[in-house]
Amino acid sequence: MKKKVFIALLVLVFCFFSGGIYIARSIDEVITGLENVITLHQVEFLRKDLQNKISVVQTDLLLKDSPHALPIDLFMAHATEMEKAAHVCITCHHTDEVLKTLYHFQDQIDRYMQMLSRVYTIRGEKERVDQEKNGAFAQGEAALAEVEKIVITSSEKISNRITLARNNIAETEHLLFFLISAGPLFLILIAYVFLNKFTTSVEALVDATRKIQQGDLRYRVQEKLPDEFAMLASAFNEMANSLKDQCQHMQQTERLAVVGELAVGLAHEVKNPLAGIKVSIEVLANELTLEQEDKEVFLRIINEIHRIESLLKSLLSYARPSGPAPVSLDLHQLLDTTIKSAGYSLVNPANAAKPLKEIEIVKNFSPEVPHVVADQGQMQQVFLNLMLNAIDAIPAKGVITITTQKESNAATQIIIADTGKGISPENLSKIFNPFFTTKPKGTGLGLAICKRLIELHNGTIHVSSTPGEGTTFYITLPEKQQLQGVSQ
Amino acid sequence: MPGKSYHNCSMFFAVCLFFLLATGCGDQQQHEKKANEPPGAAQSQKLKIGLISEYDIFSQKKSYEPLAAYLAKKTGTTIELSMFSRYGNLIDNFAPNGLDGAFFGSFAAALAIRKLAIQPLARPEYPNGASTYHGLIFVRKDSPIREGADMRGKRFALVDKASTAGWLLPMHYFKENAIEDYRTFFSETYFTGTHEDAVYDVLHGKADIGAAKNTVFDHLAESDSKVREELQILEISPEMPANALAVRRDLDESLKQKLKNALLRMDQDPEGKTVLRAFGAGKFIAATPKDYDPVFDYADKIGLDPATYDYINE
Numbered sequence: 001m002k003k004k005v006f007i008a009l010l011v012l013v014f015c016f017f018s019g020g021i022y023i024a025r026s027i028d029e030v031i032t033g034l035e036n037v038i039t040l041h042q043v044e045f046l047r048k049d050l051q052n053k054i055s056v057v058q059t060d061l062l063l064k065d066s067p068h069a070l071p072i073d074l075f076m077a078h079a080t081e082m083e084k085a086a087h088v089c090i091t092c093h094h095t096d097e098v099l100k101t102l103y104h105f106q107d108q109i110d111r112y113m114q115m116l117s118r119v120y121t122i123r124g125e126k127e128r129v130d131q132e133k134n135g136a137f138a139q140g141e142a143a144l145a146e147v148e149k150i151v152i153t154s155s156e157k158i159s160n161r162i163t164l165a166r167n168n169i170a171e172t173e174h175l176l177f178f179l180i181s182a183g184p185l186f187l188i189l190i191a192y193v194f195l196n197k198f199t200t201s202v203e204a205l206v207d208a209t210r211k212i213q214q215g216d217l218r219y220r221v222q223e224k225l226p227d228e229f230a231m232l233a234s235a236f237n238e239m240a241n242s243l244k245d246q247c248q249h250m251q252q253t254e255r256l257a258v259v260g261e262l263a264v265g266l267a268h269e270v271k272n273p274l275a276g277i278k279v280s281i282e283v284l285a286n287e288l289t290l291e292q293e294d295k296e297v298f299l300r301i302i303n304e305i306h307r308i309e310s311l312l313k314s315l316l317s318y319a320r321p322s323g324p325a326p327v328s329l330d331l332h333q334l335l336d337t338t339i340k341s342a343g344y345s346l347v348n349p350a351n352a353a354k355p356l357k358e359i360e361i362v363k364n365f366s367p368e369v370p371h372v373v374a375d376q377g378q379m380q381q382v383f384l385n386l387m388l389n390a391i392d393a394i395p396a397k398g399v400i401t402i403t404t405q406k407e408s409n410a411a412t413q414i415i416i417a418d419t420g421k422g423i424s425p426e427n428l429s430k431i432f433n434p435f436f437t438t439k440p441k442g443t444g445l446g447l448a449i450c451k452r453l454i455e456l457h458n459g460t461i462h463v464s465s466t467p468g469e470g471t472t473f474y475i476t477l478p479e480k481q482q483l484q485g486v487s488q
Numbered sequence: 489m490p491g492k493s494y495h496n497c498s499m500f501f502a503v504c505l506f507f508l509l510a511t512g513c514g515d516q517q518q519h520e521k522k523a524n525e526p527p528g529a530a531q532s533q534k535l536k537i538g539l540i541s542e543y544d545i546f547s548q549k550k551s552y553e554p555l556a557a558y559l560a561k562k563t564g565t566t567i568e569l570s571m572f573s574r575y576g577n578l579i580d581n582f583a584p585n586g587l588d589g590a591f592f593g594s595f596a597a598a599l600a601i602r603k604l605a606i607q608p609l610a611r612p613e614y615p616n617g618a619s620t621y622h623g624l625i626f627v628r629k630d631s632p633i634r635e636g637a638d639m640r641g642k643r644f645a646l647v648d649k650a651s652t653a654g655w656l657l658p659m660h661y662f663k664e665n666a667i668e669d670y671r672t673f674f675s676e677t678y679f680t681g682t683h684e685d686a687v688y689d690v691l692h693g694k695a696d697i698g699a700a701k702n703t704v705f706d707h708l709a710e711s712d713s714k715v716r717e718e719l720q721i722l723e724i725s726p727e728m729p730a731n732a733l734a735v736r737r738d739l740d741e742s743l744k745q746k747l748k749n750a751l752l753r754m755d756q757d758p759e760g761k762t763v764l765r766a767f768g769a770g771k772f773i774a775a776t777p778k779d780y781d782p783v784f785d786y787a788d789k790i791g792l793d794p795a796t797y798d799y800i801n802e
Contacts, residue, residue: 072573076545083546117544120573121681123648128678 053082201229324375393420417472538590562750575650589735611732612769623653623725636665645695653701
């Protein structure tokens with residue numbers, strides 16, 4: 001847009017200057033044209049003047065020897081004026097062709113003047129004097145005829161040149177009118193196009209803002225806007241995306257709060273009667289003499305009560321997790337402890353020497369990873385949950401690789417990868433949803449709790465999986481953060 | 489009261505006397521002031537100078553205009569040139585036309601000395617050192633005319649009856665060749681009025697014989713080679729003084745002197761040299777009435793008395 005505004009400004013300045021220069025040049029051309037017309041009229045006047053002066057001398061010649069004859073000095077003055085007028089023609093013209101004609105005419109005038117002189121000085125018989133006089137008069141007439149010829153020949157040329165000059169003036173005048181009328185129209189058109197583009201873009205953005213304002217958070221600016229407006233539209237769309245995410249997050253938070261309230265209520269309501277039931281069943285199981293089969297029934301009831309308690313505990317943990325008690329944690333030490341704890345699940349009760357599954361745990365810890373600030377118990381809960389899931393995913397034999405590494409953006413990444421059966425794509429997007437599980441006896445809260453705990457630590461958790469090859473979880477925790485309790 | 493009346497009269501006369509003296513002194517001061525002013529500072533005196541035509545009247549006047557302008561500048565005057573179509577007119581109209589001077593031909597000058605008592609001031613000396621000219625009688629080379637006897641029945645182009653070369657010389661030639669009455673001897677005689685026309689008339693066959701001065705003949709020959717190639721000179725007159733500036737005798741002496749000095753010093757002045765070059769002269773030399781003795785002698789030989797001579801062209 002800046003570029004276009006600059007170009008438009010340049011075009012305006014160019015139009016202004018070029019228009020100004022053209023108008024100045026046109027005025028100059030018109031003035032030159034008018035000067036030419038005046039000069040051409042002057043030429044006509046000079047030729048008429050020359051004709052008149054020759055006629056005056058001819059008249060003087062005819063009046064010579066008559067009572068009306070002029071004194072010789074006056075006659076000479078007339079003849080000299082005629083000669084000067086003839087000479088002016090030569091000083092005016094420059095083309096060789098015209099000059100040749102005029103030099104010939106000048107010779108005629110010179111000859112005429114010599115003959116006039118002769119008429120005024122010769123004395124002799126009447127016949128000779130008359131002959132000289134007639135000769136001079138004939139020469140004068142020839143000169144007049146020559147001027148007439150030049151006038152007729154050049155009149156057409158002069159007329160054409162005057163017409164041409166007038167046409168040029170008229171053409172320039174039309175062009176000027178065109179420029180004066182079309183120039184502003186052109187500028188208005190450019191301004192209209194420019195403003196139209198501007199207002200269209202602004203209108204599109206205003207419309208989008210109104211849509212968002214009206215609650216349509218899915219609305220995005222679809223129009224292809226020009227230049228900086230495209231950037232603005234892109235930013236607007238990003239903002240809308242963010243707004244939508246925030247809204248969803250808020251809704252999720254609200255939902256969790258509701259679930260938490262429900263869970264707490266439910267736990268309180270169920271926990272105490274359940275404890276009574278549990279104690280009662282245990283008393284009955286201990287005090288009554290029961291057959292082995294009946295004892296097993298009592299044990300199953302107690303186990304189911306334990307499951308209900310565990311479920312209630314998980315539900316409380318997800319809905320209303322206890323606030324983190326952050327400490328500076330050595331992740332590697334915590335992971336080692338967790339690996340050890342997870343290892344207990346592989347112990348075969350029947351044969352301690354032979355584990356239930358052949359799982360190799362590979363530790364790929366980076367020495368650069370620093371301590372992180374986190375709740376030790378919650379972190380251990382997360383790692384243990386993921387490791388147990390990994391053990392569950394491996395059918396009989398496999399590898400679990402635990403990697404730690406320092407990320408560039410002042411964060412630490414923990415990667416837990418298994419070579420288990422993997423997760424299908426349609427389930428992959430749901431695995432962090434509460435109560436989603438593929439296990440027959442799972443609560444579907446394990447990974448949801450993991451995600452919730454990691455987010456409580458301002459971290460992220462992602463998963464990638466290929467069915468048949470394995471699953472990898474990526475946890476990223478910030479190295480330094482301000483959590484309730486301890487800061488680093 | 490008589491006392492008071494006397495006093496009033498005395499006062500009146502005293503005032504009148506004061507004004508008279510005051511105005512008288514003023515005039516005297518004005519006069520003295522004028523006398524002390526350099527030439528040209530006061531209102532310039534106007535001089536009218538006459539010209540006769542050796543060449544065509546327009547060329548003749550043009551050739552004298554730079555000279556007149558130079559003299560006007562040097563003498564603090566304004567000079568008006570006045571052309572005369574006949575030599576004799578110059579003499580007749582010298583006084584009636586209010587001429588102060590004129591560039592006279594030698595015979596016209598001689599006549600004017602006798603009739604008008606004009607005073608020659610200066611005459612040109614040509615670049616070849618001559619301040620005189622000869623009269624020439626000439627014919628076409630292809631003409632059979634070689635002597636007086638051959639001229640019978642031919643056409644003779646004279647210049648003017650007040651011209652030495654164009655009249656005195658032919659008259660002298662006729663006398664020597666026993667041509668008693670030229671009017672009957674020739675089929676036609678006429679006066680061209682200029683030496684140039686006399687030369688060209690013969691060259692172009694308008695006349696069979698012509699008479700003109702050698703300075704004009706030579707000048708024309710410079711620009712037209714045919715003049716020398718096609719014309720044959722039959723007779724040459726004795727040397728005559730070149731056309732001189734002569735002024736009326738009663739012209740202010742100081743002005744005469746200024747004019748003369750300006751002319752005589754022209755060759756020492758760069759501007760004067762330029763004017764002289766354009767005029768066709770090397771310098772001006774002083775002229776006196778005695779310079780015209782050869783003209784008078786020549787006229788005397790043909791029995792012509794300048795004092796009574798009728799110079800009007802027929």
